[in-house]
Amino acid sequence: MSLIEAGIYDSILFIVSLFIAFIFIFKKTNASLRWFLIMYVLLTYSSYNIMIKPIHDYNIVIPRTAFFHLKIISILSVADIFMIITFTIFSLLYLMKNKIIFYKNILLNIIYIGMIRDLVLLLIGTIGFFIYMLNTSSDYYSIADQFRNARGLIYISVFLFFTYSILNNQKLSFMKIFYIFIFLDLINLGSGFIATLLYKDYVWQRYFLNVVILDQDDTGITMFYATIFFTSIIIGKKMKLPFFYNIVIFMSTVLMVLTFSKGFFVYLFLLYIFSLVIIAQNKKNFIPKLFSLLLVIGLLFPAISYFSKSSAINTRLAQINDYFTYINHIDSQISLLAGIGYGGFYKESDPSLYDSGSMKKIDIKNHTGLRTSIQTPLVCIIKDSGMLGFFIFLIVGFFLLFKFLKTIKLGVFEIATSFYLMFYIFFQNILLFPEPSKILVLFKIVILYVLYKRDKGVRYVNN
Secondary structure, three states, rough: OOHHHHHHHHHHHHHHHHHHHHHHHHHHHHHHHHHHHHHHHHHHHHOOOOOOOOHHHOOOOOOOHHHHHHHHEEEEHHHHHHHHHHHHHHHHHOOOOOOOOOOOOHHHHHHHHHHHHHHHHHEEEEEEEHHHHOOOOOOHHHHHHHHHHHHHHHHHHHHHHHHHHHOOOOOOOHHHHHHHHHHHHHHHHHHHHHHHHHOOEEEOOEOOOEEEOHHHHHHHHHHHHHHHHHHHHOOOOOOOOOOOHHHHHHHHHHHHHHHHHHHHHHHHHHHHHHHHHHHOOOOOOHHHHHHHHHHHHHHHHHHHHHHHOOOOHHHHHHHHHHHHHHHHHHHOOHHHOOOOOOOOOOOOHHHHOOOOOOOOOOHHOOOEEEEEOOOOOOOOHHHHHHHHHHHHHHHHHHHHHHHHHHOOOOOOHHHHHHHHHHHHHHOOOOOOOOHHHHHHHHHHHHHHHHHHHHHOOOOOOOO
């Protein structure tokens, strides 16, 4: 099947998926939820990082990518305009009530601290960027790239508004909201999976298998469900859910495993450690679990050894080496301390060291011989905000982790959601991001966590 034919069938599939999702939303929910769910569908069903080589490499606009890649005003996409309008309308409506209701919750408090942390990192990185800009050629930086991620301020403001609104609705229950999200995610992941079959000659390959998740950012959705699945295995408990829920969780887990993502296997290992800490905290079967951990490490060692020699690992090592070599070459202590920002570029030493998916072809053409980012979690902060930002990020991250650990009880959903949220906050910038769907999934999980605790009898105070 040609790329154009696959694109036509996929466009029909995508539109049908949206249609089903919108019918479901209007039939099953009330006005207080609808706009949030419409936003959720538009942002998660649309693809920012689509796993189809020619479309991804050149930012080709098709119905599935139009929301993010069709520009309306300068660098502002349809999604940006939609979120700005949403932010403006609901800010005015909210302020007209003469009160703003903040929902007090440990998770939201952690997110607030994380937001302040990320604002500090933005300030440090911006100072580093402008100093770097003044001392280098215009080919080595982009002002637009430096401030593109700042649109996250608008996105996260909208997400917070809807989170407050939903959590202050005392009529909503955990099971009802969970069912809505599970159904909407099933349509999304199913549509994406079918699309990977339509584009089978054009999608990325991971080792010996074509990708089965069309949008790279949808791994945030599948990873959450996989976390629930594996947590139940680790702690030896089942979460009491209807059959339909369990089927969707299992199918999502299969999709996540079949991505053969090295990061996911590291994630599972850390989930095991995290669960052991919670088990020890609750003094339940710690020693047997510890021995099982050692067994798992032994069984996984061949796979770890194999993955460690992959082109993706070599690419990331090359990026790190090239960045520090470049900073050492320009001999800039300020760049080492404060970074070169999101918009600063660095020289690559040898293009053959990088795999084909590490940078879009259109970006390679526009920035010949240069690299725009480091694709390794945590280490990327050194480029964006320097060693100063890196240590601030780690210190705040450990503080939030230990603060939150004390509140977690032994239970499948509680451990799964807690770990997912803490992993994201510890390894990712939650305020400044190019793609909004992952942070939206984060707020979805905050909503589910609070409603789950509320249904269990834990009440929070509004003021």
